Amino acid sequence: MSEKSLEDIIPEVLVIGGGIAGMQAALEVAEKGFKTYLVEKTPSVGGRMAQLDKTFPTLDCAACTITPRMVETGNHPNIELLTYSEIKSIEKDGTNFKAVIKKNPRYVDVKKCAGCGACAEACVLKGKIPNEFDESKGKRSAAYVPFPQAVPLKYTIDPQRCLTVTKGKCGKSPKCKEACKAGAIDFGQKEEMLEVKVGAVIVATGYDLFDAKQKPELGYGKYDNVITGLEFERLVSSSGPTKGDILINGKKPKSVVFVQCVGSRDHTVNNEYCSRVCCMYTAKQAHLVRDKIPDAKVTICYIDIRAFGKGFEEFYERVQKEGVVYRRGLPSEIYKKDDKVVVKAEDTLAGEIYEEEADLVVLATGIMPRKDSKALSEMLGLEHTPDKFYAEKDPQDIINTNVDGVYLAGCCQGPKDIPDAVAQASGAAALAAKRIAKKK
Amino acid sequence: MEEKKDLKKEYELSVCLQCGKCVAGCPVSSKSKLNTRKLMRETLLHDVSKYIEEKSEIWECTSCNTCAERCPRGLEPSKLIRALRGYMIEEGHIAKSVIDALESAYKYGNPFNMPKQKRADWTEGMPVKKASESETLYYVGCVPSYDNRVKNVAKSLTGCLTKSGTDFGILGTEEVCCGSEIRRLGEEGLFEELSEGLKSALKENNIKRIITTSPHCYNAFKNEYNLEGVEVFHYTQIIAKAIKEEKLKITKEMKKRITYHDPCFLGKQNKIFDEPREIIKSIPGIDFVEFDRSREKSLCCEGGGGRMWIETESTTRLSETRVKDAVSMGAEIIAVSCPFCMLTLEDAVKTADLEGKIQVKDISEILIESL
């Protein structure tokens, strides 16, 4: 259903998802002078990239790259940032889109909150709640910001855990409320609905990670020393729960095995596609182990190395030169031996079956479509490709979709690294701007 | 050769990633020449049938199917092995013991050279209905019918089923081998014949439900017979349900530390992990402990795949590793739910000099003591 006239187009854009792709798209549209709504589900923008330590292949500090973007997004006069918010409904209305955005109550008045953290300090549940941002490896309070650089730097009270919200009572009176000098804590807050009309929509909802528990032979969830790649990012990050020391049960691992393609290229879990980033993020993480623990033995188990991007092959060679041993062949089983785990695999190049005793095993879990991605596609009438990511209009055009005026950016369309996500987001912003500019 | 082309297509050999995940999961690969990855490759590139006699290691496969369970491309090396065994049988590169087992299955309906009329001897002093008198068939299987040790499992299970009020009959001397092991030895033709015979017996007796002692028979009926209108159960499923519905009253406690060994054909291959554990845990007093390598990554006992009839070089037997692990966990009993596991593990208790330290018992044997 191609649209003939864009006479009545509203020159405003809605961006859904505030990861690196969503922020890039919103900033680009806003820079072109159009009003942009950016809706982010969690309390802060940043997405997965904010969780990373360094980025391949240049080893730039991820936080140093993304923090200024986040701040810019939060401050841009043309961007109305709606964090902790969701799309309640969205539908096409002629050539435009009508959306209802639900703003969840933070129980903190963002106008008053100074971001000082007194509430989190005072919270009786301090240090008791697994912090999602640290992949549950660190602990937080019920009143929290996901990470110190969060934008907006406003506290949120977790409605699932806070005793006042769940039980109606927290001691004599909530400690957070007593502690907040600005008087920002407001348990009377209700969810708010905001209706917006826009001429274009950019979907940038990102991805989920494969749940390694679906491969029980690898022992994830059973052994403390088997972790995922994203957990490793938090472990090695100076803002993470160990302040950047790679520690497993308090000790520096001397033997580390990385396992690639966990949940990617795997018919047994119905994921036939390649996740595109795991080869390189594993190389990066192997480098970081060598860097922080120079005497550690580092092994990478792989099927094929896909180092196709600019500077990737060179980085792969660099990591090999650093002494990381690449062994072709996937482990089939990981089991316990005292406080170590044993990784059993075949080195298919040497034709040799080996059992590597490891202090730490890092599973490179693959990129998955978000579990909740159907909710949005059903409202918008968006199609999915067989891999369940959102479908591009055709393989030659990965930004347009089957719905005129809806554009894709980032990993919601398929696995990709940050440079590709950013490029696609700029493209989506250009197409959205072109569409709404037709009015003039 | 015509057949070679078939193997490539049939087993999608060109799709193999050569990742070696099958090999790394294979319980015998680290102590034998058997390498499924190389087998996939060689059969793709060469006419293996021409030098099949050099591939004697394929007889070491236990048919646990771990290779296929783990393969990221969804390929089935275990089936290629079966086909290659078939070639060997055709060409006569085959051990005398295997020939005997196959001939016996053909002649007497069991691979142990035992007379047909002795098949129901285990029921002595234990009246059991005929198959024609019930819609539920208890399919006993060859080992529980003839093996002196495992006969007790058939008896205990009959006792448990009866006490739970389950109505069932048996085929008695009319029962023949389900052919599961025969098929894994590579004798596809004989498997077909045995299965056709059993299928008509099921029809004649108007059977609607089968309960098996062995996970191997269960797997054959469930996944390989293409039965229509017949439900297939492993006995642990029936008993666990009866306990849940309080049809079985457990009256005595058992003060023992017990672990459970997952049979490959029940666990890995059919994902029945919980029911056997539920039965054991329902007995008061039992201190249940798990092997580290349990459920999906349970260690194969090497009892399947026709290995009963194949001499292999004497290397560390996994069944010995298993019983030693159990002893080190302080277990007094290894519970099993498969006749082959019972035989291999019991034998391992002897060869590892652990008699008196640990016992191997079927779940039905443990349960009946508590009823």
Ligand SMILES: Cc1cc2nc3c(=O)[nH]c(=O)nc-3n(C[C@H](O)[C@H](O)[C@H](O)COP(=O)(O)OP(=O)(O)OC[C@H]3O[C@@H](n4cnc5c(N)ncnc54)[C@H](O)[C@@H]3O)c2cc1C
């Ligand atoms: C362990 C690991 C290491 C990596 N290392 C690197 C690296 O070194 N270099 C590199 O280039 N790439 C790396 N990547 C890939 C990188 O994470 C992605 O390319 C990038 O995060 C994609 O950004 P995105 O915006 O598309 O998605 P995301 O980062 O997932 O952001 C999506 C955002 O949308 C929000 N959202 C989702 N659904 C909704 C909704 N319905 N409504 C509102 N908001 C919603 C989410 O909360 C989230 O904030 C790595 C990936 C992993 C797993």
Ligand code: SF4
């Ligand atoms: S696991 Fe599958 S793909 Fe990998 S080598 Fe074995 S048969 Fe080939």
Ligand code: SF4
């Ligand atoms: S079936 Fe089991 S023993 Fe046979 S090759 Fe496969 S993994 Fe090895």
